[in-house]
Amino acid sequence: MWKNQPTCSDCGKTFKGPQLRCPKCKGLVAIPPISGPSLNDISLSSMWSLHSFLPDFSKPISLFEGNTPLLPVKNIDDYQDLALKLEFRNPTGSFRDRASSLLVSDAYQNKSQTIVGASTGAFSVSLSAYAAKAKIASISVVPQNLELSKIEQIKIYGSQIIEKGESVDDAIEYSFMVAEDNNAYHASPDNNLLTIEGQKTICLEIVLQKDTIDSILVPRGSGSLIYSIFRGFEDAIASGWITEYPRIYAVSLEKTKVAHLAESLEITKVFLLEEVKKIIQKTNGNEIEIDAESMLDEALILAKNEGLFIEPASASVLVAAKNLIQEELIDSKSSIAILSGSGLSTLNVYAARIRGKKKVVWGLSESSTTKFEILNLIAGKKADYGYSIWISLGKNQSLQSIYQHLTELEEKGLIVPSETEVKRKHYELTKKGLETLDNMRNLIDYL
Ligand SMILES: [Zn+2]
Numbered sequence: 001m002w003k004n005q006p007t008c009s010d011c012g013k014t015f016k017g018p019q020l021r022c023p024k025c026k027g028l029v030a031i032p033p034i035s036g037p038s039l040n041d042i043s044l045s046s047m048w049s050l051h052s053f054l055p056d057f058s059k060p061i062s063l064f065e066g067n068t069p070l071l072p073v074k075n076i077d078d079y080q081d082l083a084l085k086l087e088f089r090n091p092t093g094s095f096r097d098r099a100s101s102l103l104v105s106d107a108y109q110n111k112s113q114t115i116v117g118a119s120t121g122a123f124s125v126s127l128s129a130y131a132a133k134a135k136i137a138s139i140s141v142v143p144q145n146l147e148l149s150k151i152e153q154i155k156i157y158g159s160q161i162i163e164k165g166e167s168v169d170d171a172i173e174y175s176f177m178v179a180e181d182n183n184a185y186h187a188s189p190d191n192n193l194l195t196i197e198g199q200k201t202i203c204l205e206i207v208l209q210k211d212t213i214d215s216i217l218v219p220r221g222s223g224s225l226i227y228s229i230f231r232g233f234e235d236a237i238a239s240g241w242i243t244e245y246p247r248i249y250a251v252s253l254e255k256t257k258v259a260h261l262a263e264s265l266e267i268t269k270v271f272l273l274e275e276v277k278k279i280i281q282k283t284n285g286n287e288i289e290i291d292a293e294s295m296l297d298e299a300l301i302l303a304k305n306e307g308l309f310i311e312p313a314s315a316s317v318l319v320a321a322k323n324l325i326q327e328e329l330i331d332s333k334s335s336i337a338i339l340s341g342s343g344l345s346t347l348n349v350y351a352a353r354i355r356g357k358k359k360v361v362w363g364l365s366e367s368s369t370t371k372f373e374i375l376n377l378i379a380g381k382k383a384d385y386g387y388s389i390w391i392s393l394g395k396n397q398s399l400q401s402i403y404q405h406l407t408e409l410e411e412k413g414l415i416v417p418s419e420t421e422v423k424r425k426h427y428e429l430t431k432k433g434l435e436t437l438d439n440m441r442n443l444i445d446y447l
Contacts, residue, residue, distance in 0.1 A: 003054075010025050031231070034053050054197060063101070065100075086339055088341050091126075114137045140162070148348055149344065189222070203231075207233075217335065221252075225340065226272070250288070298322070367405070372440050384426045386424070
């Protein structure tokens with residue numbers, strides 16, 4: 001099936017299967033650079049137009065992934081002409097579809113009845129769709145409190161969902177057990193060589209789509225996308241398409257500011273950390289850390305000016321591009337930013353931002369959300385009169401409307417005045433108020 005045999009980069013042992021780590025020495029197993037056809041002999045219609053660089057399968061499982069547009073920015077001065085690789089135009093809205101196509105093709109070839117995968121969401125959504133296409137059952141292990149829109153998409157494709165642990169690391173660990181119990185094909189993005197080989201096609205396409213490439217900005221996450229991009233450049237050089245590596249920039253979040261805005265960037269274990277460091281050094285790139293809050297603003301600027309709606313993790317590369325262009329470290333005309341996923345998978349995050357709330361619960365009106373926040377403040381003794389509540393809620397609405405909410409809560413018997421000073425009424429929760437708050441908290445936590 002392989003064009004070149006997977007080989008441990010440390011001990012030189014060769015493998016038939018797609019494991020990414022050598023069981024003997026824990027070294028990285030890699031495919032030696034593949035020399036494919038000349039640039040002019042390829043006409044792109046999907047990722048599979050690049051089959052000369054991909055393993056052979058009896059029946060490739062495809063939803064017509066790949067061949068995503070490379071679109072220059074036109075209306076944003078900060079990074080005018082920067083080329084955007086629109087990976088969210090893939091079948092399920094993320095670059096992971098390239099990996100899923102290969103993984104599910106492999107599972108199909110192995111006659112697996114079930115596929116088990118674990119991730120922060122986008123990968124599981126993708127894997128569920130491709131498993132559906134191949135008519136293979138799938139089980140998705142995800143951490144608890146994942147974004148609702150991701151959970152629902154996984155279910156819509158018919159995958160069984162298991163919520164396990166606080167972080168994706170917990171979910172991945174548990175998924176190995178689930179795979180063994182179900183005699184299933186295990187498909188986590190970070191331990192399978194096919195993930196890398198599928199994702200590298202992003203890079204091969206870019207070389208086909210653009211003449212001059214000096215720099216490429218990639219969200220770091222676990223390192224798998226960066227390593228994949230590098231693998232693509234290796235094949236492009238081996239095929240004579242380009243002569244040297246463009247600079248690769250790895251974009252991650254400032255550690256102190258992790259704010260649960262981009263689950264895929266908030267990874268504690270960077271599986272390919274060593275490789276990322278080597279790649280950056282080899283290509284004269286750099287690691288860029290950005291502030292988590294700024295990526296939401298940047299994503300909204302892109303949506304309003306270019307009509308492209310992306311997830312926060314993707315916007316991280318735009319923030320990095322803006323900084324690098326400002327410091328004249330890269331030239332926007334010869335640089336590329338990879339926009340890895342769609343904003344539709346993180347609607348809650350944006351809705352909360354636009355409404356000035358910490359969290360948005362679908363089906364709960366804005367006014368109910370504010371009442372919930374007020375009950376929370378009073379219960380937690382953080383604020384118990386109108387003006388202090390208004391300040392605590394960030395002055396996002398009129399003071400008058402806060403008094404209106406307090407009056408309504410009092411009329412419903414959820415709060416009562418505890419004491420009344422000359423100009424101010426302090427409140428506390430009634431028994432009914434406490435019960436209501438508890439019920440609302442349960443509702444929100446379940447979502
Ligand atoms: Zn080895």
